Amino acid sequence: MATTHEIQVERRMDEGKGASRRLRHAAKIPAIVYGGDLKPVSIQLDHEAVWLASQNEWFYSSILDLSLAGDIQKVLLRDIQRHPYKQLIMHLDFQRVNENETLRTAVPLHFLNEDKSPAGKSAEVVVTHELNEVVVECLPKDLPENIEIDLSNLSVGDIVHLSDIKLPAGVEIPELKLGKEHDVAVVIAKHGREEAAEDEAAEGSAEVPASKVSKDEK
Numbered sequence: 001m002a003t004t005h006e007i008q009v010e011r012r013m014d015e016g017k018g019a020s021r022r023l024r025h026a027a028k029i030p031a032i033v034y035g036g037d038l039k040p041v042s043i044q045l046d047h048e049a050v051w052l053a054s055q056n057e058w059f060y061s062s063i064l065d066l067s068l069a070g071d072i073q074k075v076l077l078r079d080i081q082r083h084p085y086k087q088l089i090m091h092l093d094f095q096r097v098n099e100n101e102t103l104r105t106a107v108p109l110h111f112l113n114e115d116k117s118p119a120g121k122s123a124e125v126v127v128t129h130e131l132n133e134v135v136v137e138c139l140p141k142d143l144p145e146n147i148e149i150d151l152s153n154l155s156v157g158d159i160v161h162l163s164d165i166k167l168p169a170g171v172e173i174p175e176l177k178l179g180k181e182h183d184v185a186v187v188i189a190k191h192g193r194e195e196a197a198e199d200e201a202a203e204g205s206a207e208v209p210a211s212k213v214s215k216d217e218k
Contacts, residue, residue, distance in 0.1 A: 005058060006065040006072075007050070012042040020091070029089050033066065033075060036096035043068070050089060054080070058145050061107050061133075063097055074140065076105055097140045104174065106133045107144060109165075111187065113152035119189035125156045130185045134162065134173060142170035151187065160187040 012023070012030060020030045027047045034040040043066070053059045059077065066073045079093035097103060109132055114120040119127050134147065149165060162173055163183045175182045 005053070005062060006067050007045065007053065009043040009045050009066050009068050011068060012044045024088070024090070029092060031092035031094060033073060033094045033096060035075075036098055038096065045092070047089060050092070051087070054089065057108055061105065061143075062145050063140055063143060064094070066094060074099065076103065099140050102137050102139060103143070104135060104137045105143070106135050108133045108146045109186070110146045110148045112148055112150050114154065117151050117154040119154040119156055119158065120151070122156065124191060125189055126191075127151075127154065127187065127189045129187055134165070134186075135175065136167070136171050137174050138171040142168065144168050144171065147171075149186065154187065154189050156189050156191055158187075158189045159185050161185055 009031070012019075014022075023030050023044055024047075028044045029047050029050055031043050031045055032040055033043060060080075064075050064077065066075050074097040075094035076097055077092065078095045079091075080089060081091040082088065083090055109129075111129060114127060119125045136143075136147075147165060147167065149160065151160070154160070161183045162176055165173070165186065167173065175184075
């Protein structure tokens with residue numbers, strides 16, 4: 001069952017760049033809630049509370065309960081704008097969630113027991129994580145905060161594909177419906193020498209100028 005997290009919000013009456021600047025000076029974050037059968041609504045949130053929440057993985061992938069004076073709206077975070085160098089959140093976009101409609105969103109992947117696997121125990125094996133999240137489809141009640149991938153049996157030469165991921169009940173990966181070529185690698189375990197050879201080959205091909213023509217070809 002999906003876990004939800006409650007965040008307090010307030011209605012925002014003033015809009016525009018000037019109003020947003022005043023909100024930020026008051027340690028508030030301007031935001032908008034849209035989607036569903038209701039009109040978009042401008043809101044504001046306490047920056048400190050949201051900043052603390054944003055340090056958690058669930059803030060980006062879980063259903064959030066936005067509480068406006070006790071009125072709860074279930075949403076997903078769809079966009080976050082940050083200051084280019086200050087620890088400030090500038091704006092947030094939330095999309096309303098209909099509990100009876102399938103949603104599509106990215107969920108983080110958690111890799112378990114890699115250090116206990118044959119590949120993880122070998123100093124000569126390089127394990128790469130090709131993906132750190134995956135887009136899923138499900139009803140809101142089935143949305144997981146993350147998906148765990150057990151790598152305890154990972155050996156050199158093994159490749160974990162999207163289709164190998166064990167999904168919770170009610171959860172699908174829409175990418176897999178597009179054909180076998182979309183069943184991409186998630187984790188690859190290869191010998192260190194093989195990895196080095198591939199790197200050298202890539203560097204060698206990059207060093208040859210595309211415009212260089214040999215004398216024999218002139």
